[in-house]
Amino acid sequence: MIFRQPPFAMATYIVRRLLWMIVLLLVISFLTFLIFSKLPSADPVSLRAGRNATPELRASIRHTFGLDKPFFEQYRIYLAKLVPFDTHKGFKPPDFGYSYQNNVNVKAQILDRLPATAGLALGGVVVWLLIGIPVGIISAIRRGKLSDRIAMGGALVAISAPVYWLGLVMQYLFSSDIGKVHIFKGSGSYPNTGSLFTDPFHVAPTLFLPWLVLATAFAAIYARFLRGNLLEVMAEDYIRTARAKGLRERTVIFRHGVRSAITPIVTILGLDLGILLGGAILTESVFNIPGIGRLAFDSIQKSDLPTVQGTVIMGAFFIIALNLIVDIVYAFLDPRVRY
Amino acid sequence: MALLEVEDLKVHFHTDDGIVKAVDGVSYRVDRGQALGIVGESGSGKSVSSLSVMGLTRFFKSARISGSVKFDGKELLTASDEEMRRIRGNEIAMIFQDPLSSLHPFYRIGKQLVEAIQSHRDVSRAQALDRAVEMLGLVGIPEPRRRVDSYPHEFSGGMRQRVMIAMALANDPKLLIADEPTTALDVTVQAQILDLIQRLQSELDTAIVMITHDLGVVAEVTDDIAVMYAGEIVEHASKDTIFASPEHPYTWGLLRSIPRLDLPRGEELVPIPGRPPSLITLPGGCSFHPRCPYVREAHRKKHPELDSVSADSEHVVRCLLASDTRRRLWRELQDGKAPAEARDVVGIDAEEVAP
Numbered sequence: 001m002i003f004r005q006p007p008f009a010m011a012t013y014i015v016r017r018l019l020w021m022i023v024l025l026l027v028i029s030f031l032t033f034l035i036f037s038k039l040p041s042a043d044p045v046s047l048r049a050g051r052n053a054t055p056e057l058r059a060s061i062r063h064t065f066g067l068d069k070p071f072f073e074q075y076r077i078y079l080a081k082l083v084p085f086d087t088h089k090g091f092k093p094p095d096f097g098y099s100y101q102n103n104v105n106v107k108a109q110i111l112d113r114l115p116a117t118a119g120l121a122l123g124g125v126v127v128w129l130l131i132g133i134p135v136g137i138i139s140a141i142r143r144g145k146l147s148d149r150i151a152m153g154g155a156l157v158a159i160s161a162p163v164y165w166l167g168l169v170m171q172y173l174f175s176s177d178i179g180k181v182h183i184f185k186g187s188g189s190y191p192n193t194g195s196l197f198t199d200p201f202h203v204a205p206t207l208f209l210p211w212l213v214l215a216t217a218f219a220a221i222y223a224r225f226l227r228g229n230l231l232e233v234m235a236e237d238y239i240r241t242a243r244a245k246g247l248r249e250r251t252v253i254f255r256h257g258v259r260s261a262i263t264p265i266v267t268i269l270g271l272d273l274g275i276l277l278g279g280a281i282l283t284e285s286v287f288n289i290p291g292i293g294r295l296a297f298d299s300i301q302k303s304d305l306p307t308v309q310g311t312v313i314m315g316a317f318f319i320i321a322l323n324l325i326v327d328i329v330y331a332f333l334d335p336r337v338r339y
Numbered sequence: 340m341a342l343l344e345v346e347d348l349k350v351h352f353h354t355d356d357g358i359v360k361a362v363d364g365v366s367y368r369v370d371r372g373q374a375l376g377i378v379g380e381s382g383s384g385k386s387v388s389s390l391s392v393m394g395l396t397r398f399f400k401s402a403r404i405s406g407s408v409k410f411d412g413k414e415l416l417t418a419s420d421e422e423m424r425r426i427r428g429n430e431i432a433m434i435f436q437d438p439l440s441s442l443h444p445f446y447r448i449g450k451q452l453v454e455a456i457q458s459h460r461d462v463s464r465a466q467a468l469d470r471a472v473e474m475l476g477l478v479g480i481p482e483p484r485r486r487v488d489s490y491p492h493e494f495s496g497g498m499r500q501r502v503m504i505a506m507a508l509a510n511d512p513k514l515l516i517a518d519e520p521t522t523a524l525d526v527t528v529q530a531q532i533l534d535l536i537q538r539l540q541s542e543l544d545t546a547i548v549m550i551t552h553d554l555g556v557v558a559e560v561t562d563d564i565a566v567m568y569a570g571e572i573v574e575h576a577s578k579d580t581i582f583a584s585p586e587h588p589y590t591w592g593l594l595r596s597i598p599r600l601d602l603p604r605g606e607e608l609v610p611i612p613g614r615p616p617s618l619i620t621l622p623g624g625c626s627f628h629p630r631c632p633y634v635r636e637a638h639r640k641k642h643p644e645l646d647s648v649s650a651d652s653e654h655v656v657r658c659l660l661a662s663d664t665r666r667r668l669w670r671e672l673q674d675g676k677a678p679a680e681a682r683d684v685v686g687i688d689a690e691e692v693a694p
Contacts, residue, residue: 237440243395244435245455245506246428249420255454256443263445335490336444 010331013339014324021320028316029082029309033075036305044100044303065100078309096313097306101299106310110292114314117291119196120214120283121276123207125269128215128222133265135219136226137258143231151223158220167213167286175209184208190288210287214280218272222265229261236260263333270326271319278315340412341368342546343392343514348406350387350396357619361387363570364406366645369514374540374547376557376578378593379567382615385550388567389516391416392548393433394423411513429459432507436519438499442491448475449487452506459510474505478535497528501535508539514546521556533559554597558582566590569616569626572645576654586648586656586665588631591672625659632678633660633668633687660687 045061046053053061062068066077081095096106135155139148173179177188186205196203233239234257242256243249279293292311299307331337350362362384369375377385387396394415396402408415410431415423427433435441443451452471453464460467468487475483478501491499500520507515517536521529537560540547549561557564558578565575566589574587585591592611613630616622622629624639631638638659645657658665664687671681 237435237437238443240395241435241441241503242443243398244393244427244433245458246424246426247454247458248424251454251458259445260443334445336492 009339010328014328017324017327021317021324024320025313025316026079029079029313030075032309032312033078033305034071036303036308037071037074042303044305047302048100078306082313096310099299099304099307101302101304101307106306109295109307110310110314113290113292113295115195115197116289117279117284117293118277119203119207120210120280120289120291121273123196123204123211124214124218124276124280124283125273127211128219129269131215131219132222133226133262136223137230137253139223139227140230140234140261141253143227148227152227155220155223158216159224161216163213163217163282164286166216167210167283170209170213171286210283210289213286214276214283222268225268226261226265229264230257233257233261263330266329266333267326270322270329274319274322275315277318277322279311341409342371342373342411343369343548344407344409345388345392346407346409348388348391348408349404350384350391351403352399352401353403354401354619359618360570360621361618362391365567365570365572367565367572367575369546369548371513372540372544372546373563374549374561376549376551376561376564377567378551378554378557378564380552380615382569382618383567384570384618385567386518389433389518389548389550393427393431393516394418394420395427395433397423425459428455428507428512429510430512431514431516432510432512433516433518434500434503434507434520437523438496438503439491439523441503442499444491447488447490448494448502452487452502452509455506456509470509471505474509475502477508477539478502478505479531480505495528496524497531500524500528500532504532504535504539508543508545511543512545514548515540516548516550518550519552520549522551522553529556536560554582554593566593569621570618571626571657572655573627573657574655575645580654584666585669586654586662587627587658588633588660588665588668588678589627591669592630595672625657633682635659635687 044065045058045067048065049058049061059068066074069077078097081097084092084094086092094107096110098104099106099109135151139151142148171179171189174181174184175188176182176184176186177190184205187209188206191203191206191210196207234253239252239256242252247256277292279291279296281293281297283289284291284293285297292314295307296311296315298304299311331339345368346366348362348365349360352359352361365384365388367375367377377389379385390396391404392408392410392415396404397420404416406416410426415426418426442448446454449468449471452474453467456462456467456470457464462470471487472483475486480486480498480501486494491502494502504520515536520536521532524532533556536547536549539545540560547560549557551557554564561578563575564578564581565572566581566587567573568589574581574585574590576585581590582594585594589611592609595609596611598608611630616626616629622639624637624641625631625634625643628634628638641659643657643659645655648654648656648662656662656665660668664685667685668681671684672678676684
């Protein structure tokens with residue numbers, strides 16, 4: 001008997017997950033809308049109109065923003081613009097509305113900020129994988145030895161150090177403008193505002209410090225996770241079989257041990273990357289990177305509902321989408337997974 | 340010359356709770372093409388002793404190994420890691436209890452066999468794959484050319500164990516160690532796997548060490564049987580002798596706890612009372628005394644040696660009872676008496692200790 005899944009199982013699964021994604025995004029948009037309408041941190045009209053505004057001006061602003069309409073009517077109007085489908089025109093680009101603060105198109109604003117956040121997040125991922133994976137493997141292989149103890153002690157410190165503190169310390173010590181020791185040429189307290197994706201050779205050096213700060217805690221978490229996984233895997237029966245076959249110990253560890261132990265890393269990596277693409281508020285703030293995290297933070301402070309909505313939906317989209325990608329990739333990594 | 344000669348093998352694990360004497364002075368030999376069965380409960384040291392022959396106990400940091408394991412005249416315990424690696428899977432191969440967890444879940448079985456072949460033979464991938472297909476056919480896997488691309492979870496339990504056997508025999512080992520190879524399988528499949536092992540043994544002339552808790556399993560396959568208890572061999576003889584005239588009370592217990600066709604119908608199976616002893620704090624005297632129905636005061640103090648039952652016999656037993664007493668007890672047990680009755684009929688001397 002061969003147990004194989006039916007054809008198109010994967011396609012059906014993906015379609016089902018995409019439908020779920022739409023439902024989730026709708027729920028999230030409604031919840032955000034509800035929270036900011038019913039529990040406002042400040043009245044957006046007052047913020048926009050200024051201190052000495054006349055009642056007429058306030059009423060006119062309220063009308064322009066649509067805030068004088070009932071709650072559900074407001075949400076319906078917002079949703080009609082957001083949903084990229086129209087009974088008359090068919091598909092249309094989604095519209096996130098305009099900022100209360102400065103009347104800028106929210107989508108344009110997010111797209112403008114996205115490269116900075118993506119460059120920070122992707123570079124950070126590379127750095128923490130480059131550190132976390134080797135440290136985790138070496139620690140597991142040399143369990144209990146001095147190198148393992150030092151690595152795991154260091155990991156604990158790295159996890160415990162808050163990003164805002166670590167960021168400031170790193171700037172104080174190493175940034176090329178205000179730091180004491182200039183080992184990262186060009187990496188200052190204000191990273192280059194250019195895009196990593198259009199001008200990588202110029203921009204990448206300016207991001208070394210932010211990458212390192214962002215990656216520190218993640219590298220530590222991944223190293224500990226991988227170490228634990230690998231120790232568990234090395235006690236498996238199939239590792240004993242691999243040794244009984246007479247494989248070289250290096251092959252046993254890497255091809256049989258690490259291959260199994262590293263697979264679950266894909267799951268948490270997808271989640272973490274999704275979260276970071278929605279904005280790394282702390283790192284962006286400490287290093288003055290104009291990313292989505294900063295945008296979200298500023299707009300929350302100013303009760304700028306359309307921008308808040310936009311950043312929340314973008315963040316949710318990245319998390320859900322990367323989760324789906326992770327689950328699909330997993331099927332290729334672990335042949336036992338079926339849909 | 341013996342193919343495998345184990346002399347006074349000791350494997351002690353130094354743990355936080357104390358020293359676990361998993362194997363405590365085991366000696367046996369296996370000749371070319373011969374099959375030895377090692378029988379015992381879990382925790383008797385039967386698996387650990389064979390893992391040591393494979394050099395796999397080296398990977399446990401807490402293990403202290405002493406004694407001598409000679410394979411083909413070469414001492415294995417002092418061999419370097421690289422020398423042992425060359426022997427493992429090449430001259431000595433091993434199959435395990437649970438074939439599902441013993442195969443890597445992420446790799447196609449063809450790849451897992453090719454890997455085993457290529458780590459000892461300087462052959463191309465294609466040649467190794469041909470050999471893998473040949474071996475899978477030999478162990479009775481239908482359409483082996485196609486099945487090399489399957490993953491372990493796509494096979495049934497019996498087929499997986501056939502894959503394990505194919506992998507173990509791919510490099511023509513001189514010795515195959517089978518550690519409970521049928522325990523995780525259905526009863527009907529068990530018989531097929533045992534038949535397969537037996538057939539391959541005669542075809543390929545491989546020596547076998549078969550480790551099991553099931554005397555029924557060794558009855559089919561092996562020539563000799565060694566019974567282990569608490570890290571020691573307590574009885575060792577040819578298969579026929581073990582089944583016809585066993586002399587150790589523990590062996591009697593094992594035999595009476597398996598169903599047999601040559602006994603009257605309706606005969607009850609009798610479990611051995613009690614549990615195997617802790618290997619950290621072994622009972623003094625004879626290790627089996629807390630569970631032995633024939634125990635005498637002296638047995639709690641004196642540890643028995645493994646002695647021949649008679650001057651020129653290959654049958655050895657580790658028991659303090661006199662050989663004559665043991666034979667009479669076994670006769671009474673075979674007549675259907677309970678151990679207590681047999682003891683009273685035979686009348687063991689209160690302080691009886693074999694000379």
